[in-house]
Amino acid sequence: DAKTTQPTSMDCAEGRAANLPCNHSTISGNEYVYWYRQIHSQGPQYIIHGLKNNETNEMASLIITEDRKSSTLILPHATLRDTAVYYCIVRAYYGGSQGNLIFGKGTKLSVKP
């Protein structure tokens, strides 16, 4: 079972920031928080990941709370092309079965004009 809880759906106005929350209250010390998205039926696209510090790349920012029990993915200026299902995944940084991705149902983000 997925170790994360995300809202089923969210709406965001085009050009505004999209803030997608994720709860992972049982995360352990060696587990990273990963975010992927899936646009329609395309392959999941990697967005960003982090351990405990906030991270930023060209796609998004990831804010992880100090206790690491929750995080927020921020898309700073959402566009219509950001409409997708966003998955928050916790993953141990080891090989073998612990390293595999366990997808939950994710959050369907709809960006509206």
Added chain:
Amino acid sequence: DSGVTQTPKHLITATGQRVTLRCSPRSGDLSVYWYQQSLDQGLQFLIQYYNGEERAKGNILERFSAQQFPDLHSELNLSSLELGDSALYFCASSASGVETQYFGPGTRLLVL
């Protein structure tokens, strides 16, 4: 473009048949993962290979098998196909067994 390629894009076949799906990982990646996405089950991990050897198994049926070849491409073999095997099959690759996984565009399988 993630750099992971999968063929074919679409596959239509009949129950009881056997098919082979192919995946080429990103250049330099040693690990390949297979995932299945059906309407009712979501994205599920099937199996992982690392440098030619099986590393981990998930919810893979006995009718399904996979291998990774010396050139690091991988094939997923599905046999005695059933209607319920209709799904999207994704391949992902990573540099090792622990790095970020990058997904291919998928193969859509329809079993009639």
